[in-house]
Amino acid sequence: xxxxxEVEKLEVKFALRSGDLIAINDVSFTLDxxxxxxxxxxxxxxxxVTGFAIINLIxxxxxxxxxxxxxxxxxxxxxxxxxxxxxxxxxxxMIFQDPMMTxxxxxxxxxxxxxxxxxxxxISRRDAEKIVLEKLRKVHIPSPEKRLSQYxxxxxxxxxxRIIIATSxxxxxxxxxxxxxxTALDVTIQAEIMDLLQELCxxxxxxLILITHDLGVVSQVTEKMAVMYAGxxxxxxxxxxxxxxxxHPYTMGLIKSLPGVLKPGEKxxxxxxxxxxxxxxxxxxxxxxxxxxxxxICSREEPPLVQKESGVLAACHLKN
Amino acid sequence: MSxxxxxxxxxxxxxxxxxxxxxxxxxxxxxxxxxxxxxxxLMRQRTTVKAVNDVTLSINKGETLSVVGxxxxxKSTLARVVMGLYPPNSGEIYYRSHRIDRLSHEKMLPxxxxxxMIFQDPYASxxxxKTVQQTLEEPLRFHNPAMDTASVEHKIAEVMEQVGVNPAWRGRYxxxxxxxxxxRISIARAxxxxxxxxxxxxxxxxxxxSIQAQILNLLMDAGRDRxxxxxxxxxxxxVVQHISTRVAVMYLGTLCEVARADEMFIxxxxxxxxxxxxxxxxxxETRAKHIKLKGEVPTPVNLPTGCVFHGRCVxxxxxxxxxVPKLTALDSGSFVACHAVEEGREIK
Numbered sequence: 010x011x012x013x014x015e016v017e018k019l020e021v022k023f024a025l026r027s028g029d030l031i032a033i034n035d036v037s038f039t040l041d042x043x044x045x046x047x048x049x050x051x052x053x054x055x056x057x058v059t060g061f062a063i064i065n066l067i068x069x070x071x072x073x074x075x076x077x078x079x080x081x082x083x084x085x086x087x088x089x090x091x092x093x094x095x096x097x098x099x100x101x102x103m104i105f106q107d108p109m110m111t112x113x114x115x116x117x118x119x120x121x122x123x124x125x126x127x128x129x130x131x132i133s134r135r136d137a138e139k140i141v142l143e144k145l146r147k148v149h150i151p152s153p154e155k156r157l158s159q160y161x162x163x164x165x166x167x168x169x170x171r172i173i174i175a176t177s178x179x180x181x182x183x184x185x186x187x188x189x190x191x192t193a194l195d196v197t198i199q200a201e202i203m204d205l206l207q208e209l210c211x212x213x214x215x216x217l218i219l220i221t222h223d224l225g226v227v228s229q230v231t232e233k234m235a236v237m238y239a240g241x242x243x244x245x246x247x248x249x250x251x252x253x254x255x256x257h258p259y260t261m262g263l264i265k266s267l268p269g270v271l272k273p274g275e276k277x278x279x280x281x282x283x284x285x286x287x288x289x290x291x292x293x294x295x296x297x298x299x300x301x302x303x304x305x306i307c308s309r310e311e312p313p314l315v316q317k318e319s320g321v322l323a324a325c326h327l328k329n
Numbered sequence: 330m331s332x333x334x335x336x337x338x339x340x341x342x343x344x345x346x347x348x349x350x351x352x353x354x355x356x357x358x359x360x361x362x363x364x365x366x367x368x369x370x371l372m373r374q375r376t377t378v379k380a381v382n383d384v385t386l387s388i389n390k391g392e393t394l395s396v397v398g399x400x401x402x403x404k405s406t407l408a409r410v411v412m413g414l415y416p417p418n419s420g421e422i423y424y425r426s427h428r429i430d431r432l433s434h435e436k437m438l439p440x441x442x443x444x445x446m447i448f449q450d451p452y453a454s455x456x457x458x459k460t461v462q463q464t465l466e467e468p469l470r471f472h473n474p475a476m477d478t479a480s481v482e483h484k485i486a487e488v489m490e491q492v493g494v495n496p497a498w499r500g501r502y503x504x505x506x507x508x509x510x511x512x513r514i515s516i517a518r519a520x521x522x523x524x525x526x527x528x529x530x531x532x533x534x535x536x537x538x539s540i541q542a543q544i545l546n547l548l549m550d551a552g553r554d555r556x557x558x559x560x561x562x563x564x565x566x567x568v569v570q571h572i573s574t575r576v577a578v579m580y581l582g583t584l585c586e587v588a589r590a591d592e593m594f595i596x597x598x599x600x601x602x603x604x605x606x607x608x609x610x611x612x613x614e615t616r617a618k619h620i621k622l623k624g625e626v627p628t629p630v631n632l633p634t635g636c637v638f639h640g641r642c643v644x645x646x647x648x649x650x651x652x653v654p655k656l657t658a659l660d661s662g663s664f665v666a667c668h669a670v671e672e673g674r675e676i677k
Contacts, residue, residue, distance in 0.1 A: 283507055
């Protein structure tokens with residue numbers, strides 16, 4: 010069976026005055042109907058660029074310079090913008106981090122939601138309103154009829170993010186890409202939003218790509234995950250596998266460095282150094298200068314992403 | 330606070346205490362903004378944000394007291410009131426036995442030297458036009474006018490070394506450093522005066538996971554080596570669990586529970602604390618059911634009557650909406666402000 014979404018050897022390049030910057034390189038993964046996938050990594054690892062690339066929102070000087078993105082059996086990375094607009098926000102929706110930045114402060118919620126529907130459907134106002142109300146109910150907004158005429162500032166942060174989720178659901182998308190959807194929110198609200206996303210994936214058979222730096226969230230919400238480092242996927246597979254038995258030393262380090270894994274007061278594990286700048290990626294494995302178990306080969310040859318014993322894919326020369 | 334002996338704490342010497350502190354902010358704006366029509370009459374109406382309401386807390390020497398709570402609960406305001414950055418509307422703040430909330434600028438100076446603050450965003454808290462040297466030199470020279478140049482240089486090198494920034498980089502500007510290194514420099518600036526007490530307001534929230542561990546280790550090491558006392562403000566509960574001696578949970582400007590960290594994470598008593606703890610996403614656990622709260626956080630402009638949490642609490646009854654619960658000691662040594670806990674109404 011073919012996948013709902015297939016990303017193959019994706020490469021995104023930014024042409025800067027100082028030379029080309031490869032933001033993501035050789036990124037491949039698949040997503041099926043109703044599947045929840047997480048992409049984790051630190052800032053600058055390329056996780057958001059991956060999300061943007063899928064809906065072709067890479068703006069100049071960036072461009073998708075290699076690879077294919079196949080959605081429902083159709084190559085979409087090279088579609089002209091007019092064609093892409095029929096997919097973006099319609100079949101594949103994206104949710105961003107800051108709900109206040111995503112909503113326009115000078116229009117009511119109703120206006121903004123209806124506008125989305127009008128952009129994608131030839132629909133009467135009455136029918137459109139019906140859909141808007143239905144989706145607002147789906148994300149548990151109380152008395153949505155009254156809420157339609159309110160402005161974004163009249164809602165709390167958690168409510169705004171729900172409205173955005175409702176907006177992204179208007180067109181019944183097949184995939185939602187959520188880029189740090191709860192990073193700006195409090196933990197109790199984060200838990201509610203994550204519940205909601207999970208519920209929607211199950212009931213609407215929607216695929217979810219959750220982009221986050223929070224391993225805890227990924228481990229609770231997703232079925233499979235990819236860890237990115239310096240523009241590449243360095244480990245991917247079933248979330249439960251990776252979280253309990255990570256293979257790549259970077260993933261291991263990330264998990265070990267979380268407070269809450271050790272006894273309180275103990276010295277936290279720290280990965281030495283920091284992620285290299287994308288213009289100064291070291292030769293061989295990009296992680297090798299920070300790796301504590303590296304061997305000679307690591308600074309010479311780049312490790313391919315291959316299947317390891319536990320079943321996950323990892324880009325590391327070392328056996329275990 | 331507790332009358333039980335506590336072997337985990339090095340001493341019971343109280344370094345800082347906050348007594349019934351209230352901090353309200355007037356946000357009514359100019360006179361014209363305050364005028365409202367009510368029942369056909371023109372009325373003048375003031376709007377205040379009740380950020381901190383009647384908070385009493387003491388911090389023992391050598392401990393790390395974390396204040397946790399969601400955004401808008403008043404935890405950062407509390408930190409700033411403690412530091413003397415905002416004057417409280419009422420209540421007292423004592424540093425050891427000295428009352429410090431009403432001091433003149435000059436009389437406050439010796440206390441400022443002993444109390445330092447670390448802020449959340451190392452991009453905003455360092456002056457971009459000052460080199461590391463200048464940033465670290467300023468507080469030293471200001472508080473020790475008699476210090477000679479050689480000792481200043483020596484002190485700066487020593488502190489930079491301690492926070493893990495190469496002293497040879499003292500001539501560099503903040504933009505030449507990464508976020509983690511900048512936070513190290515902010516910590517160096519706080520440590521350069523050899524303070525006893527440090528208020529850290531979300532010091533790792535803006536950093537990546539792998540850098541966060543480095544900074545937490547640095548703070549814990551500095552705390553141990555120098556015998557520092559920390560007031561740690563954060564919303565990240567796994568960080569709190571790792572570093573704190575005691576934890577104070579705040580909700581809408583009020584303390585709802587103060588307990589030893591180990592006790593709180595095993596047996597939280599206040600219904601809000603429980604909901605908060607259950608919402609932490611833990612790695613490796615498949616989605617545990619978290620406690621869902623009813624409704625939304627009320628605004629600190631119109632505080633609910635009685636217990637500020639009653640509208641969202643599943644155990645609330647008539648008493649909760651009428652009477653403000655007081656922090657009461659439990660057998661475990663924890664302090665909880667909840668009628669339901671006091672009456673044994675809450676389910677275990």
